Amino acid sequence: xxxxxxxxxxxxxxxxxxxxxxxxxxxxxxxxxxxxxxxxxxxxxxxxxxxxxxxxxxxxxxxxxxxxxxxxxxxxxxxxxxxxxxxxxxxxxxxxxxxxxxxxxxxxxxxxxxxxxxxxxxxxxxxxxxxxxxxxxxxxxxxxxxxxxxxxxxxxxxxxxxxxxxxxxxxxxxxxxxxxxxxxxxxxxxxxxxxxxxxxxxxxxxxxxxxxxxxxxxxxxxxxxxxxxxxxxxxxxxxxxxxxxxxxxxxxxxxxxxxxxxxxxxxxxxxxxxxxxxxxxxxxxxxxxxxxxxxxxxxxxxxxxxxxxxxxxxxxxxxxxxxxxxxxxxxxxxxx
Amino acid sequence: xxxxxxxxxxxxxxxxxxxxxxxxxxxxxxxxxxxxxxxxxxxxxxxxxxxxxxxxxxxxxxxxxxxxxxxxxxxxxxxxxxxxxxxxxxxxxxxxxxxxxxxxxxxxxxxxxxxxxxxxxxxxxxxxxxxxxxxxxxxxxxxxxxxxxxxxxxxxxxxxxxxxxxxxxxxxxxxxxxxxxxxxxxxxxxxxxxxxxxxxxxxxxxxxxxxxxxxxxxxxxxxxxxxxxxxxxxxxxxxxxxxxxxxxxxxxxxxxxxxxxxxxxxxxxxxxxxxxxxxxxxxxxxxxxxxxxxxxxxxxxxxxxxxxxxxxxxxxxxxxxxxxxxxxxxxxxxxxxxxxxxxxxxxxxxxxxxxxxxxxxxxxxxxxxxxxxxxxxxxxxxxxxxxxxxxxxxxxxxxxxxxxxxxxxxxxxxxxxxxxxxxxxxxxxxxxxxxxxxxxxxxxxxxxxxxxxxxxxxxxxxxxxxxxxxxxxxxxxxxxxxxxxxxxxxxxxxxxxxxxxxxxxxxxxxxxxxxxxxxxxxxxxxxxxxxxxxxxxxxxxxxxxxxxxxxxxxxxxxxxxxxxxxxxxxxxxxxxxxxxxxxxxxxxxxxxxxxxxxxxxxxxxxxxxxxxxxxxxxxxxxxxxxxxxxxxxxxxxxxxxxxxxxxx
Numbered sequence: 001x002x003x004x005x006x007x008x009x010x011x012x013x014x015x016x017x018x019x020x021x022x023x024x025x026x027x028x029x030x031x032x033x034x035x036x037x038x039x040x041x042x043x044x045x046x047x048x049x050x051x052x053x054x055x056x057x058x059x060x061x062x063x064x065x066x067x068x069x070x071x072x073x074x075x076x077x078x079x080x081x082x083x084x085x086x087x088x089x090x091x092x093x094x095x096x097x098x099x100x101x102x103x104x105x106x107x108x109x110x111x112x113x114x115x116x117x118x119x120x121x122x123x124x125x126x127x128x129x130x131x132x133x134x135x136x137x138x139x140x141x142x143x144x145x146x147x148x149x150x151x152x153x154x155x156x157x158x159x160x161x162x163x164x165x166x167x168x169x170x171x172x173x174x175x176x177x178x179x180x181x182x183x184x185x186x187x188x189x190x191x192x193x194x195x196x197x198x199x200x201x202x203x204x205x206x207x208x209x210x211x212x213x214x215x216x217x218x219x220x221x222x223x224x225x226x227x228x229x230x231x232x233x234x235x236x237x238x239x240x241x242x243x244x245x246x247x248x249x250x251x252x253x254x255x256x257x258x259x260x261x262x263x264x265x266x267x268x269x270x271x272x273x274x275x276x277x278x279x280x281x282x283x284x285x286x287x288x289x290x291x292x293x294x295x296x297x298x299x300x301x302x303x304x305x306x307x308x309x310x311x312x313x314x315x316x317x318x319x320x321x322x323x324x325x326x327x328x329x330x331x332x333x334x335x336x
Numbered sequence: 337x338x339x340x341x342x343x344x345x346x347x348x349x350x351x352x353x354x355x356x357x358x359x360x361x362x363x364x365x366x367x368x369x370x371x372x373x374x375x376x377x378x379x380x381x382x383x384x385x386x387x388x389x390x391x392x393x394x395x396x397x398x399x400x401x402x403x404x405x406x407x408x409x410x411x412x413x414x415x416x417x418x419x420x421x422x423x424x425x426x427x428x429x430x431x432x433x434x435x436x437x438x439x440x441x442x443x444x445x446x447x448x449x450x451x452x453x454x455x456x457x458x459x460x461x462x463x464x465x466x467x468x469x470x471x472x473x474x475x476x477x478x479x480x481x482x483x484x485x486x487x488x489x490x491x492x493x494x495x496x497x498x499x500x501x502x503x504x505x506x507x508x509x510x511x512x513x514x515x516x517x518x519x520x521x522x523x524x525x526x527x528x529x530x531x532x533x534x535x536x537x538x539x540x541x542x543x544x545x546x547x548x549x550x551x552x553x554x555x556x557x558x559x560x561x562x563x564x565x566x567x568x569x570x571x572x573x574x575x576x577x578x579x580x581x582x583x584x585x586x587x588x589x590x591x592x593x594x595x596x597x598x599x600x601x602x603x604x605x606x607x608x609x610x611x612x613x614x615x616x617x618x619x620x621x622x623x624x625x626x627x628x629x630x631x632x633x634x635x636x637x638x639x640x641x642x643x644x645x646x647x648x649x650x651x652x653x654x655x656x657x658x659x660x661x662x663x664x665x666x667x668x669x670x671x672x673x674x675x676x677x678x679x680x681x682x683x684x685x686x687x688x689x690x691x692x693x694x695x696x697x698x699x700x701x702x703x704x705x706x707x708x709x710x711x712x713x714x715x716x717x718x719x720x721x722x723x724x725x726x727x728x729x730x731x732x733x734x735x736x737x738x739x740x741x742x743x744x745x746x747x748x749x750x751x752x753x754x755x756x757x758x759x760x761x762x763x764x765x766x767x768x769x770x771x772x773x774x775x776x777x778x779x780x781x782x783x784x785x786x787x788x789x790x791x792x793x794x795x796x797x798x799x800x801x802x803x804x805x806x807x808x809x810x811x812x813x814x815x816x817x818x819x820x821x822x823x824x825x826x827x828x829x830x831x832x833x834x835x836x837x838x839x840x841x842x843x844x845x846x847x848x849x850x851x852x853x854x855x856x857x858x859x860x861x862x863x864x865x866x867x868x869x870x871x872x873x874x875x876x877x878x879x880x881x882x883x884x885x886x887x888x889x890x891x892x893x894x895x896x897x898x899x900x901x902x903x904x905x906x907x908x909x910x911x912x913x914x915x916x917x918x919x920x921x922x923x924x925x926x927x928x929x930x931x932x933x934x935x936x937x938x939x940x941x942x943x944x945x946x947x948x949x950x951x952x953x954x955x956x957x958x959x960x961x962x963x964x965x966x967x968x969x970x971x972x973x974x975x976x977x978x979x980x981x982x983x984x
Contacts, residue, residue, distance in 0.1 A: 067414075067417055067420060068417075071422040109421075109422070110424050111423060111426070307423075309411065309417070309420070310411075310418075310423065311406050311407075311410035313401070313403075313406040313410075314402035314406070323422075323423050323425070324422075326400075327423070327426055330400065
């Protein structure tokens with residue numbers, strides 16, 4: 001996932017002009033820039049998981065790892081989002097969100113955009129319509145409709161328990177950011193599902209694959225997770241994972257997130273962590289359930305290890321990031 | 337029309353301007369330094385989509401790698417491992433192009449964003465403003481070569497009005513020695529000129545000074561033409577044939593027996609004419625042969641006096657012992673001797689205001705000329721010269737001075753160019769336009785050093801020749817060392833492969849580093865052209881001249897070595913009369929001195945009579961064969977009286 005930060009652009013200016021026409025009390029935020037979402041993360045947590053490869057989680061040396069091993073991935077998928085508070089109407093933040101996603105396929109060792117499904121790019125206004133009376137009257141009864149050149153996403157709809165968000169500006173902004181997140185996830189899932197339905201070689205997805213049932217159940221989708229706010233190991237298993245050496249993986253276990261599909265997963269150490277923090281060079285790989293998890297995990301681990309070259313530098317996450325995902329991010333940065 | 341091959345890009349750090357823009361292409365696009373491209377702007381201006389034509393002058397390639405160290409780390413320091421990486425890094429081909437032309441031309445704006453296309457033949461004509469002189473009615477295009485890029489092959493034309501005048505004129509070509517690019521380019525261009533110079537603009541001929549080697553000695557002989565060159569000839573509309581009309585001129589060797597040229601093989605002598613001058617011809621250009629210290633005002637006055645009052649006139653003076661008629665260097669020396677002896681007799685210090693020291697000095701210098709220019713200057717005064725006044729259209733006149741001493745070369749150059757100029761001024765040369773080709777301009781018109789007569793003449797041609805129809809095609813290895821006014825007045829400049837040291841001189845600073853690099857590595861047959869219509873230099877390929885190259889010619893027609901007097905006479909006369917044999921020559925010349933024989937040969941070659949044998953024989957004075965000597969009978973000696981003291 002790419003989170004970019006750039007100066008005001010034409011879209012922001014167009015959006016705020018439009019809003020100020022309909023919201024007499026609205027004002028632009030001077031020098032608005034994209035929010036830095038990197039610090040906005042869920043609480044770190046440990047969760048236990050069901051081991052499917054043996055009875056206890058252990059370190060497995062990935063066999064046949066050589067300098068010349070080939071990767072079986074044929075494409076890479078990543079998404080990006082930008083969130084910008086372009087104005088406010090009294091206490092209500094007016095948010096412009098840009099989401100994008102793309103599949104880059106590998107042809108003759110060079111990455112190009114997948115022609116079958118063009119990259120997705122959407123710019124929407126994320127507004128709590130409940131607290132923007134003039135707009136509510138204009139846009140009623142739809143909660144998501146077109147307003148000028150922009151789609152509007154209502155961020156003040158009730159949650160699963162039927163509660164509306166309170167009028168606190170931070171809460172409203174959090175709501176908008178989550179809506180943008182969901183939108184980016186939707187774009188990524190859309191492309192991943194299309195690939196699973198049509199594509200050839202396995203797709204390297206930046207992040208998990210469990211959101212979509214069709215993706216989670218496809219052998220063509222492999223998710224590689226770089227962030228470890230949630231670690232699916234506890235106790236000795238945790239010590240085993242953080243102690244993985246370069247080229248070692250953990251036993252395969254089942255991940256069953258709430259309201260998501262169940263997938264198989266394992267940790268894999270891509271680079272020697274000596275002299276670095278314990279999570280350096282560590283990724284978690286997700287794949288659909290299968291009958292032969294050991295062989296499959298070994299094969300996919302070799303592919304992921306093969307993707308460590310060339311380095312994804314200068315990206316700061318280069319220890320975990322594959323070059324293909326960096327290419328996706330650069331592509332999305334260029335088009336969004 | 338082919339698809340777009342690139343897109344214009346501009347950043348704040350690297351913006352586009354009205355004269356330069358940047359674009360990127362696919363990695364495998366056929367774009368390189370010198371490629372001409374067309375940009376189609378996206379926004380119409382006054383209802384017209386702007387088209388911008390440019391030529392690629394610089395190229396950049398880079399990846400997203402921030403530091404080379406990252407690549408080293410990524411492959412564990414093993415270059416061979418790079419080939420196993422699953423993915424190649426993202427890579428860019430970014431080019432900088434110099435604007436050739438914008439349509440519409442006003443208002444002149446920075447190049448807009450847009451798609452970039454490879455220029456097709458029609459685009460090339462517009463980009464280089466050739467459309468103005470290739471249109472119906474103008475028709476002054478002279479093909480110089482073919483521009484090639486991608487699938488485009490476009491003929492590049494020079495504008496005759498800017499090559500031969502009156503708008504601009506002159507051509508200068510620079511390139512390293514040894515690749516035959518300079519000579520080949522000039523030979524090719526002359527062939528193209530003779531074929532395409534518009535009839536309505538009048539006749540044209542060329543005088544080429546062959547200053548080194550045999551390169552220009554076989555212009556009338558066919559050379560090898562490769563298949564690829566045949567296609568070029570066809571595209572350029574020129575027949576792959578040697579020059580149809582070529583005349584060669586060369587002085588004799590110092591001995592006076594053979595012509596001092598690489599082209600003195602008997603098989604090629606039919607169009608070789610001796611170049612010999614007498615006293616009068618030389619005196620007019622004595623300044624060329626005398627250094628600056630020699631020609632002070634006093635010496636100059638004496639030379640003028642001799643030229644005006646002595647040469648070819650009956651000259652009498654009370655001081656002199658006899659009447660003089662000076663027609664040759666020998667006569668002149670006799671005249672000087674008489675003058676000096678007369679002054680000695682009178683014990684005078686001056687004669688007719690000329691001081692005795694000046695007279696001695698001028699005698700010394702002038703008498704020396706026939707020695708320094710032996711073979712060219714004849715003591716007898718016989719003159720064999722270029723056909724001033726009857727020059728023929730589409731004819732090349734080659735003056736071979738390659739084997740001559742520097743003094744003789746200077747004299748030949750100065751006199752011939754002066755005569756050409758005189759005739760063109762009077763419009764009686766025989767042709768309306770004349771190209772003079774001079775190689776080794778570094779030597780004849782250097783940027784520094786003494787202001788020689790030859791350099792003054794070259795400057796004069798460069799600055800005023802175009803008004804007369806006298807056009808200078810010049811060549812040298814180091815343009816930076818040629819007088820600035822000579823190269824500066826050349827409307828058209830050609831550049832073959834260049835020496836890197838030369839390219840580092842300030843004169844080439846206007847070229848981009850990539851263009852300079854390309855110039856330093858140009859193949860044989862490639863040129864970079866600057867022409868008044870072209871706002872940027874253009875690279876072209878020209879065909880190898882369809883004439884025999886110097887090396888091949890000298891192998892097929894070896895230069896004749898020094899031969900006997902009789903053999904030399906035979907070789908000189910046989911082209912005029914094939915029935916002449918060596919025994920006949922030996923019989924006719926047996927009784928005469930070599931000087932008399934050579935004089936007879938020169939007179940015959942000059943006259944080119946119908947009856948060569950009779951004319952040649954008539955040149956000799958009658959010599960009555962000596963009668964066998966008989967010993968006279970000795971008479972008796974009258975004995976003297978013994979006592980006769982007086983001997984009676």
